[in-house]
Amino acid sequence: MAKLLSRSALMGALLLAACSEGTGPGDAGTPADSLTALPRALTAVEQEGIQANNRFALHLLRTTASTRTGNVLLSPLSVSFALGMTMNGASGETLSEMNRTLGWGTRTRAETNAAYRDLRTMLPSLDKSTTIRIANGLWVRRPMVIDTGFLREARTFFDAPAQSLATPQIMYDSVNVWGNRHTDGMIPRVLQDEPPADLAMLLANAVYFSGTWRDKFDPAKTASMPFMLSSGAQISHPMMQREGGFSAFQNQNLMAAEMLYGNGAYSMVVVAPATGTATALAARLDSAEYATIVRGLRQADNRSMIFLPRFKVQGILELAPDLQNMGMPRAFTAAAEFPRLVNEPTKLKFVRHAVALEVDERGSRAAAVTVVGAVVVSMPPSYQFNRPFVFFIRERLSGTILFAGVVNDPRQ
Numbered sequence: 001m002a003k004l005l006s007r008s009a010l011m012g013a014l015l016l017a018a019c020s021e022g023t024g025p026g027d028a029g030t031p032a033d034s035l036t037a038l039p040r041a042l043t044a045v046e047q048e049g050i051q052a053n054n055r056f057a058l059h060l061l062r063t064t065a066s067t068r069t070g071n072v073l074l075s076p077l078s079v080s081f082a083l084g085m086t087m088n089g090a091s092g093e094t095l096s097e098m099n100r101t102l103g104w105g106t107r108t109r110a111e112t113n114a115a116y117r118d119l120r121t122m123l124p125s126l127d128k129s130t131t132i133r134i135a136n137g138l139w140v141r142r143p144m145v146i147d148t149g150f151l152r153e154a155r156t157f158f159d160a161p162a163q164s165l166a167t168p169q170i171m172y173d174s175v176n177v178w179g180n181r182h183t184d185g186m187i188p189r190v191l192q193d194e195p196p197a198d199l200a201m202l203l204a205n206a207v208y209f210s211g212t213w214r215d216k217f218d219p220a221k222t223a224s225m226p227f228m229l230s231s232g233a234q235i236s237h238p239m240m241q242r243e244g245g246f247s248a249f250q251n252q253n254l255m256a257a258e259m260l261y262g263n264g265a266y267s268m269v270v271v272a273p274a275t276g277t278a279t280a281l282a283a284r285l286d287s288a289e290y291a292t293i294v295r296g297l298r299q300a301d302n303r304s305m306i307f308l309p310r311f312k313v314q315g316i317l318e319l320a321p322d323l324q325n326m327g328m329p330r331a332f333t334a335a336a337e338f339p340r341l342v343n344e345p346t347k348l349k350f351v352r353h354a355v356a357l358e359v360d361e362r363g364s365r366a367a368a369v370t371v372v373g374a375v376v377v378s379m380p381p382s383y384q385f386n387r388p389f390v391f392f393i394r395e396r397l398s399g400t401i402l403f404a405g406v407v408n409d410p411r412q
Contacts, residue, residue: 035126035127035263035264035265038122038126039122039125039126043118045107045111045114045115046115046118046119046122048104048107048115049112049115049116049118049119050119051103052080052102052103052104052105052107052115053076053077053080053103053119054103054287054290055103055287056076056079056080056101056102056103057074057076057077057080058285058286058287058290059101059103059326060074060076060079060319060322060326061074061076061282061285062282062283062284062285062286063322063325063326064317064319064322065279065282065283066283067321067322068279069279071313071315072279072282072315072317073313073314073315073317073355073356073357074317074353074355074368075207075353075355075366075368075370077134077207077368078205078206078207078353078355078368078369078370079205079319079351079353079370080102081116081120081134081136081158081205081207081370082136082203082204082205082351082370082371082372083098083101083102083323083351083370083372084102084112084116084158085116085136085138085154085158085160085203085205086098086203086341086348086372086374087099087102087109087112088109088113088150088153088154088340089147089150089338089339089340089341090331090336090337090338090340091337091338091339091340092337093330093337094328094330094331094335094336094337094338095337097327097328097329097330097331098328098331099112100327100328101323101326101327101328109153113153113156113157114157116157116158117156117157117158120134120136120158120159126265126266127211127261127262127263127264127265127266128262128263129211129212129261129262129263130209130210130211130212130261130262130263130265130266131208131209131210131211132207132208132209132266133182133206133207133208134205134206134207135159135178135182135205135206136154136158136159136160136203136204136205136206137160137161137162137163137175137178137203137204138151138154138160138161138162138163138201138202138203138204139162139163139164139165139171139174139175139201139202139203139204140162140163140164140165140200140201140342141164141165141166141167141168141171141199141200141201142164142165142166144200144201144342144343144344145342145343146162146201146341146342147339147340147341147342147343149340150340150341160203168195168196168197168199169195171195171199171202172191172195172202175190175191175202175204175371176188176189176190176191178204178206179204179206179354179369179371182206182208182369183206183208183356183367183368183369184208184210184365184367186208186314186356186358186365186366186367187206187314187354187355187356187367187368187369190204190316190352190354190369190371191352191371192316196349196373196375198375198376198378199349199373199374199375200341200342200344200346200374200375200376201341201342201346201373201374202371202372202373202374203371203372203374204369204370204371204372205368205369205370206367206368206369206370207366207367207368208366208367209266209364209365209366209367210363210364210365210366211261211262211266211363211364212261212262212362212363213245213259213260213261213361213362213363213364214245214259214260214261214262214263214264215242215244215245215246215259215260216242216361216362216363217240217241217242217308217360217361217362218242218361219361221240221241221242222238222239222240222241222310222361223238223239223241224236224237224238224239225237225238225239225307227239227309230277230278230279237309237310237311238309238310239307239308239309239310240307240308240309240310240360240361241305241306241307241308242305242306243302243303243304243305244300244301244302244303244304245259245302246258246259246260246300246304246306247297247298247299247300248297248298248300248304249293249296249297249298251292251296252274253273253274254271254272254273254274254281254293255271255272255274256269256270256271256272256293256296256297257269257270257300257306258270258297259306259308261363261364268359268364269293269294269297270308271293308359309359310359310360310361311357311358311359312356312357312358312359313356313357314354314355314356314357315354315355316352316353316354316355317352317353317354317355318350318351318352318353319351319352319353320332320348320349320350320351323351331347331348332347332348332349333347334347334377334378336348336377338374341374342374344376344377345376345377346374346375346376346377347374347375347377348372348373348374348375349373349374349375350371350372350373351370351371351372351373352370352371352373353368353369353370353371354368354369354370355367355368356368388406388407388408388409389406389407390404390405390406390407391404391405391406391407392404
């Protein structure tokens with residue numbers, strides 16, 4: 001099943017329909033109870049926050065797609081929240097690199113925190129017929145202590161509770177249980193490897209989505225049909241189909257379709273290239289081309305047919321190399337500046353990202369867990385002769401030993 005989406009069904013992206021570009025829920029042909037506007041006007045910082053998230057989303061997609069074959073499954077929102085929370089512990093060039101990579105430019109800590117808070121509270125409230133849950137959490141290894149200012153901001157802006165645990169393995173186990181609970185079992189175990197012995201802190205985000213199609217597919221019409229893989233091989237796979245109830249866009253480079261969930265705040269946009277591979281399209285897709293697609297979406301003719309594979313995919317990615325390539329390498333080196341995380345010098349060790357997506361005739365479920373792992377920066381070794389020792393006094397050039405002995409009790 002992992003190869004089914006590598007060709008035609010390029011990206012199933014869960015998108016916030018801002019109702020300002022292209023086909024929105026208020027366009028002709030959509031039901032009267034569709035949402036036509038956000039519950040309030042967005043502030044300038046909130047608007048920039050959404051733009052920052054979308055810039056980061058496309059940058060992350062381009063970077064990961066360009067270095068991988070097969071499926072690429074991401075929740076840029078989850079990654080942004082996990083790194084945004086982590087960024088509160090950074091300073092200096094490390095903070096600047098993270099700000100730029102996440103799309104925030106030169107915005108202040110107060111502004112980015114407020115935007116994350118508002119996004120976290122707004123997204124779940126937009127469409128009561130669609131479930132969105134966003135959770136954050138912190139785990140620190142005893143006896144290390146979380147910085148009080150960092151902890152206060154994590155609680156205030158990210159609603160992130162903190163736990164102090166005894167060992168790296170207990171920390172891993174706790175995060176896995178937490179992620180499983182906050183994703184309704186879709187991500188049962190995000191951390192599957194051996195924890196690093198110098199683990200200091202874990203910072204995690206979980207996003208869960210469950211939405212039913214506004215216009216559902218009839219399961220009786222689902223039938224096995226040809227699906228062309230990126231390798232050129234053809235397989236037979238269950239394809240859902242229906243008439244109308246979607247928006248579409250097409251140009252010489254690609255075709256796109258948008259299907260609404262619930263009352264229309266959320267949708268899935270599926271894009272396939274006219275020629276070449278979906279991976280190549282994802283690797284070049286920038287904000288301008290994405291905007292062209294979204295603005296070009298128009299309600300399709302009610303007689304138009306849409307065919308979409310029924311599928312269930314999941315995957316785990318290590319994003320540290322991608323994030324370094326995107327512009328934040330310092331955070332992963334001994335030169336990292338994280339004075340506001342714990343009372344020890346730390347650097348980032350990994351950014352583990354697990355995503356699962358299910359699409360069927362009823363709708364879609366999707367979940368993601370992102371875990372940032374911080375480890376203690378290796379310090380120059382200290383040599384404490386605080387136990388019995390042997391000593392020599394020698395002449396270095398000739399090597400002559402002048403004195404030798406054993407000190408078992410320095411008081412004598």
